Amino acid sequence: MFWVLTFGCVSIASTIYYFIFLKYKPLIIVTTGDHAHQILKSPEYSRCKPNKWLINTLSIVNPFTIDSQSLLTGFKNKVLTTLKKWCNDDNYEELVLTIGNRIDHRLSILQSNNSKFCLSKLVKQVTLDSFLSGILNVNANEDLLTELPDLIIHLWKNRDDKKAQDRRQELLIANKDNFSKSEFWQQIQTVLSNHSAIISQTATNDFNEKISNPLNIIVPGWETMWRVVFYSLLELLRHPELLKELRLQLNYPSKLHQKCSLLKWILKETLRLYPPTKNIYRTNLKTGQDVRINVQQIHRDKNVWGSDALDFRPDRFKENLTAEQEKCYLPFSISCPARHGFAYGFAGAIVAEILIRCPTFTIADGSSSLPTDQLLDMARDSYNDLLVIP
Numbered sequence: 001m002f003w004v005l006t007f008g009c010v011s012i013a014s015t016i017y018y019f020i021f022l023k024y025k026p027l028i029i030v031t032t033g034d035h036a037h038q039i040l041k042s043p044e045y046s047r048c049k050p051n052k053w054l055i056n057t058l059s060i061v062n063p064f065t066i067d068s069q070s071l072l073t074g075f076k077n078k079v080l081t082t083l084k085k086w087c088n089d090d091n092y093e094e095l096v097l098t099i100g101n102r103i104d105h106r107l108s109i110l111q112s113n114n115s116k117f118c119l120s121k122l123v124k125q126v127t128l129d130s131f132l133s134g135i136l137n138v139n140a141n142e143d144l145l146t147e148l149p150d151l152i153i154h155l156w157k158n159r160d161d162k163k164a165q166d167r168r169q170e171l172l173i174a175n176k177d178n179f180s181k182s183e184f185w186q187q188i189q190t191v192l193s194n195h196s197a198i199i200s201q202t203a204t205n206d207f208n209e210k211i212s213n214p215l216n217i218i219v220p221g222w223e224t225m226w227r228v229v230f231y232s233l234l235e236l237l238r239h240p241e242l243l244k245e246l247r248l249q250l251n252y253p254s255k256l257h258q259k260c261s262l263l264k265w266i267l268k269e270t271l272r273l274y275p276p277t278k279n280i281y282r283t284n285l286k287t288g289q290d291v292r293i294n295v296q297q298i299h300r301d302k303n304v305w306g307s308d309a310l311d312f313r314p315d316r317f318k319e320n321l322t323a324e325q326e327k328c329y330l331p332f333s334i335s336c337p338a339r340h341g342f343a344y345g346f347a348g349a350i351v352a353e354i355l356i357r358c359p360t361f362t363i364a365d366g367s368s369s370l371p372t373d374q375l376l377d378m379a380r381d382s383y384n385d386l387l388v389i390p
């Protein structure tokens, strides 16, 4: 009996020891630019394990959820070619016109009798509408445009909400014909279909529904973009002098938004203080070690950005960044295809065209307010009640 008990205790202790010291690896948090680059460049790390929930919740099968170098290259090449096209001056002018029309349409729906409107709704819906009609050439129905933004954000927090998942699918199915006419979406779908063997290994059920799910391109394009637009506008509401200066520079013809330096610095500073992807997750394929690159902390590090690191000061981008700052500026990680010109051109056009249509642009009486002496909150549902006078 004594031996059985002793043996049992030793065996439990060794199992605990095995899990605590050998198997369990506490998450590593990366807070320096050097270390972040080392991980982001290494083929030993994958982002698919931490993103796996996107497959079940949003039915997403793309390079964010499926480990395949060839899928990543094919997908990224199609995105790069399309986004590049919209940076060309003539096409950009057309894109700005589309964005302006979408803002007019949305403002007419969202403005109440006394003309104030909910800024968060306007930005989320206009960014989605502009991405769909401008880049994908898809005219989605009103239900999708008004419901999908909040549904995606809701599912980010409530990943198992089956009812919301079903509604998301219903909205997309109702727009199936609209999406099937989009050349860009067809190209992306072809890339996905060409990788069906590898995709089906990870995403086993409803495989066809996943491959034909437009969220595969909408989520990477929209989910980051609305936030840079929203936080830039929130900071402009908190900095009336800067807003005044920007308005003077926006007197250019609209097609020149992408050449307005101040607008670009504002977007850059917003992406520094409020990076939409505030953490980048990776797992080491060999050791199973999970890693979190804390982009937000790296972006706010006073040793890198100076004692005013926590101040919203766009003109820090007037001068060239130091080599250390360059390394520590990671809103697009190191490889997002929108990072060179498209993200600034597209987000800048939405910010500028909203401001052109809203000459007053101040917080309405009776609305919730913004903090005056601290950084803005970054939760996806923050400032949902903020009302603005156009």
Ligand code: HEM
Residues within 6 Å of the ligand: 047, 063, 072, 075, 076, 079, 217, 220, 221, 222, 224, 225, 228, 276, 277, 280, 281, 330, 331, 332, 333, 334, 335, 336, 337, 338, 343, 347
């Ligand atoms: C302000 C706008 C944007 C921001 C802040 C942003 C941010 C990012 C970040 C942080 C990553 C790396 C994620 C990771 O490795 O886990 C990424 C990758 C990617 N993004 Fe963006 N993105 C933006 C716009 C877009 C747009 C408009 C598209 C496409 C329409 C897009 C497509 C992609 C793709 C395909 C990747 C994977 C690239 C790769 O890993 O080599 N992004 N983006």
